[in-house]
Amino acid sequence: MKIIVDNSYSKIVDITEEDEKILEIIDSTLSCYQPGYQFSDAYQMGVWDGKIRFLNKRNYTFPSGLLNVVKEVIPESVEIVYNITPFDIEVPEEINLLEPNAEKGYITLRDYQRNAVEEALKKTRGIINVATNGGKTEIAAGIIQLLYSKLEKGQTILFVTHNKEIFHQSAKRLEKRLDMEIGKVGDGYWNVKPVTVVMIPTVSRYIKKPKIQPLKPQQYKGEFKAIKLLVDLVGKNKLTADGIRNLVSVLEKENDSTCMLAIDILGRIYDAGNYDQEFKKLRDALKEYEMKRQSKSFEKYNKTMVLLKSAICFIGDECHHASSSTWYDTLMLCENAVYRFGLTGTVDKSDEVNYLRLLGCMGEIVYKISNDFLIKRGYSAKPTIYFTEIKKPELKSDNWLRLYKEGIVENEYRNRKIAEQVAKHCEQGDSCLVIVNHTTHGRKLKELIEEKGVLVEFTHGNRSSFDRDRLLNELRDGKLQCLIATTILDEGVDVSNIDALWLAAGGRSMRQALQRIGRGLRVGKNKNSVAVYDFLDLMHPLLAKHTKERYMIYKKEKFEIKKLE
Numbered sequence: 084m085k086i087i088v089d090n091s092y093s094k095i096v097d098i099t100e101e102d103e104k105i106l107e108i109i110d111s112t113l114s115c116y117q118p119g120y121q122f123s124d125a126y127q128m129g130v131w132d133g134k135i136r137f138l139n140k141r142n143y144t145f146p147s148g149l150l151n152v153v154k155e156v157i158p159e160s161v162e163i164v165y166n167i168t169p170f171d172i173e174v175p176e177e178i179n180l181l182e183p184n185a186e187k188g189y190i191t192l193r194d195y196q197r198n199a200v201e202e203a204l205k206k207t208r209g210i211i212n213v214a215t216n217g218g219k220t221e222i223a224a225g226i227i228q229l230l231y232s233k234l235e236k237g238q239t240i241l242f243v244t245h246n247k248e249i250f251h252q253s254a255k256r257l258e259k260r261l262d263m264e265i266g267k268v269g270d271g272y273w274n275v276k277p278v279t280v281v282m283i284p285t286v287s288r289y290i291k292k293p294k295i296q297p298l299k300p301q302q303y304k305g306e307f308k309a310i311k312l313l314v315d316l317v318g319k320n321k322l323t324a325d326g327i328r329n330l331v332s333v334l335e336k337e338n339d340s341t342c343m344l345a346i347d348i349l350g351r352i353y354d355a356g357n358y359d360q361e362f363k364k365l366r367d368a369l370k371e372y373e374m375k376r377q378s379k380s381f382e383k384y385n386k387t388m389v390l391l392k393s394a395i396c397f398i399g400d401e402c403h404h405a406s407s408s409t410w411y412d413t414l415m416l417c418e419n420a421v422y423r424f425g426l427t428g429t430v431d432k433s434d435e436v437n438y439l440r441l442l443g444c445m446g447e448i449v450y451k452i453s454n455d456f457l458i459k460r461g462y463s464a465k466p467t468i469y470f471t472e473i474k475k476p477e478l479k480s481d482n483w484l485r486l487y488k489e490g491i492v493e494n495e496y497r498n499r500k501i502a503e504q505v506a507k508h509c510e511q512g513d514s515c516l517v518i519v520n521h522t523t524h525g526r527k528l529k530e531l532i533e534e535k536g537v538l539v540e541f542t543h544g545n546r547s548s549f550d551r552d553r554l555l556n557e558l559r560d561g562k563l564q565c566l567i568a569t570t571i572l573d574e575g576v577d578v579s580n581i582d583a584l585w586l587a588a589g590g591r592s593m594r595q596a597l598q599r600i601g602r603g604l605r606v607g608k609n610k611n612s613v614a615v616y617d618f619l620d621l622m623h624p625l626l627a628k629h630t631k632e633r634y635m636i637y638k639k640e641k642f643e644i645k646k647l648e
Contacts, residue, residue, distance in 0.1 A: 086153070086161060092145065093145055093147045093150055095145075105157055113145055148423075148444055152439075174229065178229075180192065180224050180228070192221060192225050200225040204226065206449045209445060212428070213428060238395045239278070239390070240394065241279055241281050241398070242257065243281050243397055244401070245283050245404050248548055275393075281390070290391075293384055309342075309347075310365050323358060330345075348365070391416045392416070402425025403425075403427045414444050467615065468642050470617055471500055478490050490626050493523075498524075498527055508614070515564060515566070516558070516566050516567075518569075525543060528541075540565075584616070618630070
């Protein structure tokens with residue numbers, strides 16, 4: 084038995100009877116329970132064991148990103164053959180990227196950024212775990228710069244994003260850093276260049292090969308309208324002489340132009356003999372006609388396949404999204420991508436299915452840049468987490484939606500505490516940002532904060548990007564005292580000059596908690612610290628459990644934590 088490793092998938096070959104136990108171990112290692120499996124009808128009926136499997140037993144393949152996981156459970160005698168050819172790349176001591184506003188016209192990657200580039204290129208795949216302010220895009224630009232000279236005609240490097248704002252922002256940033264035209268595929272663009280920024284939602288809808296399907300009746304024209312009628316009448320049956328005579332008698336009763344044309348076609352088949360063979364030619368001609376009428380779908384599918392197969396490298400920004408089937412299914416089609424990297428501030432291992440999917444697509448963490456490291460080096464502001472104890476109202480409900488509504492969104496006591504804290508900071512001239520999950524919560528807080536005489540605005544998904552950017556600029560410039568925002572600020576948005584941040588939404592997500600704190604960690608003018616306000620939600624055991632999980636996240640990140648009286 085041996086394993087042949089390709090870019091996307093590895094294949095187990097030369098399997099003997101003695102290898103069956105090893106295969107069972109590999110299958111078990113690459114399997115995990117789907118969250119909520121016990122509620123599935125298939126599980127309750129006993130036709131599914133509740134597990135998601137990453138070893139395909141039909142062809143004995145598994146995602147190559149899981150090779151290290153497999154290597155831990157197989158004997159050393161199993162031969163591993165690498166069918167991957169990386170480039171010979173020498174990483175210089177200094178990597179310079181263009182910056183027109185810099186004194187020399189360029190910036191030099193920080194030492195850890197340069198080391199991340201070197202380690203990534205050496206490993207060829209993996210996750211670069213970069214905390215906010217670590218310079219993810221600069222690391223990506225460094226990788227692209229070194230790979231670009233190796234590209235051959237028709238090959239591409241894809242920088243993959245998941246939303247429009249990051250999509251346009253990334254293309255603009257890469258153009259500036261690399262001094263080249265960057266292609267765009269997404270948000271109405273399909274302009275492929277050697278380096279192209281791609282929106283996953285745009286390409287993922289075209290990765291499944293379209294099926295040739297019957298058109299709407301009005302789409303069949305001329306003789307094909309009659310052929311379609313005959314194909315429907317004959318179905319899967321063989322066409323015989325008796326069948327032709329019966330069809331003619333049925334069609335004569337209808338006496339319309341399509342039926343008359345169908346009778347003529349049947350007459351030609353009868354005269355030619357080999358009835359079924361002649362009818363098969365008509366079926367094939369109809370399929371070709373239907374395909375041409377649906378050519379747009381096939382054209383988009385073909386364009387997408389060409390794009391994905393052209394990639395010798397992809398870099399997934401905010402790559403934790405690759406744990407979703409959309410990202411995973413799309414990027415695994417990049418079968419020629421020797422280099423495959425993910426950039427993210429958080430790698431959450433709590434959901435085993437999603438974690439294995441992330442590893443399978445990109446590989447393990449190859450370089451980590453923590454918040455603690457960036458704070459000590461002065462690249463990030465130092466956060467102090469202030470917990471305010473909230474014990475009322477006491478909640479009894481076991482319904483999560485009602486619990487969240489009563490304990491967080493509509494909790495008058497908690498919301499007034501936030502308004503009081505914001506007002507106190509604004510009196511000192513501080514710039515304040517409040518993060519919520521629901522627009523209803525944001526509106527309630529806006530009313531309470533306005534009652535304190537604070538100039539406050541609320542931005543959410545229904546406001547335009549232009550409007551949101553205007554408010555962020557006003558906050559940075561001091562024209563606005565406080566901004567309330569929903570999850571639209573969770574990823575890819577540059578929010579600098581924040582003095583105080585409120586995590587008003589509660590919750591337990593490691594990724595969300597760190598990303599939201601990251602909104603306040605950017606070092607601003609005369610600013611190297613930020614006050615972060617969270618809440619000890621003790622109104623219900625489940626809310627208290629979520630609070631504890633957030634507390635453990637902060638502790639793991641080595642943030643200073645204080646409890647307010």
